[in-house]
Amino acid sequence: MSQKRPQEDGKARPSEAFSPDQDKRRRVPTLRNVVQEVMKLQSVQHLLEPVLEPLIRRVVREEVEAALRKNLNNMKRNGGKEVNSTESRSLQLQFLNNLSLPVFTGARIEAEECSAVKVAMVDALTGQIVSSGPEASAKVEIVVLEGDFDGDEGDNWTLEEFKNNIVREREGKKPLLAGDAFLTLTEGIGLVDEISFSDNSSWTRSRRFRLGARVVDGSDGTRVKEAKTESFIVRDHRGELYKKHHPPSLSDEVWRLEKIGKDGAFHKRLSRENINSVKDFLTMLFIDPPRLRHILGTGMSAKMWDVTVEHAQTCVLDKRVYLYCSPGSLQKFGVVFNIVGQVTGLLLECQYITLDKLSETEKAHLLLSDFVLSIYSFCLCH
Structure with missing residues (x-):
């Protein structure tokens, strides 16, 4: 048999190219390579240490300071809202x-x-x-x-x-x-x-x-x-000379009342009936309101009348009260009234009964009695 000639192209056989021994020899580094790598790493570390360390320290310091400033501003802002209420109020x-x-x-x-x-x-x-x-x-x-x-x-x-x-x-x-x-x-x-x-x-x-x-x-x-x-x-x-008084006093001239002008038609009508003061007006109002309304006439509308009466009744009265007893009653029966003739109660058998405790019939009978004229005469004299 003729022997096989080796390959002339110098290429190894597949079994030789991938033999385990050759692969292991190639992957094991030599001592020289190891030393060179270590020297390179040491050189790089030696070179970067003086540059990186201050840079890292500065970046860390700046980040910490920024975080502290932000936190401090938040604390001030929140504290200011608690102290200065105008930020949260209108x-x-x-x-x-x-x-x-x-x-x-x-x-x-x-x-x-x-x-x-x-x-x-x-x-x-x-x-x-x-x-x-x-x-x-x-x-x-x-x-x-x-x-x-x-x-x-x-x-x-x-x-x-x-x-x-x-x-x-x-x-x-x-x-x-x-x-x-x-x-x-x-x-x-x-x-x-x-x-x-x-x-x-x-x-x-x-x-x-x-x-x-x-x-x-x-x-x-x-x-x-x-x-x-x-x-x-x-x-x-x-203009204050003609000013209305709020509230009026008993001694005020009657034209101080609302809707009654000085020297006007209503003022002249009242003067002819000797109603010259607020006290006179109130006395007539409580003793004989229909007569007072007739004196003022139709020229005073119902609305004007209400305004005048309401204004007059705001007058502050003193707390004095008067008692008128029927002749021959030995003061067992009488009428109690204030300075302007407004009845406030009755005296029955030496017992005082306020007006609000009387029935409507009793009130009507009282106002139609001779006491009214007597009280009116008394008020005019006082």
Whole structure:
């Protein structure tokens, strides 16, 4: 047999190319290679240490400081909300009572029932008076506003609109408000001091005024919505000579009552019947109301009559009462009445019985008795 010749192309046989021994020899690194790799790693580490370490430290420090600053700002912001309530509330000034009308120049501006005008700091969301915090002691200025000032959307005016509607005095005149127009709130409430108008309102575009109130400091930069009253007319002081009194007094002339003008038709009719004072009017009202109504005549409508009577009955009476006893009754039977002849009760067998405990029949019989004329005569004499 002829022997096989080796491959002439120098390529190994497949079994020789992938023999396990050859593969293992190729994969086992030599000592020289290992040393070179270790030297390279050490060189790189030696090179990067002075560069990377400060960089890493700086990045970590900056991240920590940023996190601390963010946390601190959150704490301040949350703490500020607890301390400064204006951030979570909508504050506004508000007049707590209505003005006493009419208003005259030179006369003190008052609220109803001769009380002082009150201004308060109010939380607009809850309607409660703010009684604590810096806002509760804010300084407030009272100003005069145009009577037709309502804002573009009713009560939702801007600060600029409020300022533009402040009325200043006429050229050559004194300041429109005389007195101290500034007040300081105490626990959220302030009283308007002695102020008055030095000029009437007839020269303004609406011929009417309003009072306004605005904060001048103490709001920490947060706007507090201003307050305004209803519009009103300011008349010259000479008009006060004809002013109606609220409430009237017994000694007031009868024309001080509503719907009865001085020297007018009703005044003259009453004068002819010797009804000259409020006391005279009330006495006739309680003793003989149909007669009083007849004296005033048909020129006074039912509505006018109701207004006049209601005004007269607001008169404050003293607490004195009188007793009229029937002749020969030995004071066992009598009628108790007040200064204007209004019956308040009866005296029966030395026992006082109030009018509200009498039946309607007993009341009617009493009013038709001779006691009425006797009481009326007594009141005219006193």
